[in-house]
Amino acid sequence: MNTVLSRANSLFAFSLSVMAALTFGCFVTTAFKDRRVPVDIHVSKVMLKNVDDFTGPRERSDLGFITFDISADLEPIFDWNVKQLFLYLSAEYATKSNSLNQVVLWDKIVLRGENTKLSLRDMKSKYFFFDDGNGLRSNKNITLTLSWNVVPNAGILPLVAGSGHVSLPFPETYETTKSY
């Protein structure tokens, strides 16, 4: 502590230790918070096609097109330990060949500071809804769920399933549009 460099070293190391303790305190204040919010999903249109799927081994696979509305208020999730939310809409269903299928149809990143009230109308899916085979036709029950990943400043990244989901059957024939 006799020279400037020695004092500066001591001061800087102490500041960093204090900063680390504050970050841990920030994590502790939000560690056990419930990150679920009610979500409202509504599907307006579903169309089914049977096309060549070059990523799979078989000849033709089912391809679904969904038009949906989402509305949710994400405001309660954001606090001083949340940097951004990664939202994604996934479809879950069962077929004859696979007992559980999960496909991500659409995602969005919501940063802190952006508008947190989601009210999206007539959204088309971002990613292809391919099935592993032909299991989408006449499928009685396909469940769409909005889930999110909370990205914090410090701590664990919880994966939270949204509280609202909608189940819908798919059309029986190809190239026909079913409206809800």
Next chain:
Amino acid sequence: MLSIFKSIPTHMDYKGQKLAEQIFQGIILISAVIGFIYGLIIQQFGWTVYIVLAGFAVSCVLTLPPWPMYRKNPLQWQPVIPESSGESPQKPQEASKRKKHK
């Protein structure tokens, strides 16, 4: 260029060093507590970091330069014994004493 920086005296005496350490630890801890509470109230962690950085800057200014308040208790050296022809065994003692002064 480095020799210019080396010639600026930056020493403090021992009590001054202790005082400087207490000052900067106190300032940073107080700014950390204030910053944590303020950030918790407005729910923005960025402000906590800004307040701690401000505390760091204030304690830099207060403790890095050797202010006179850190030199209030200088070490009391023995008075210099005037050299005479029969004092040669005491000279190495004086030389070793002077080396301790940092």
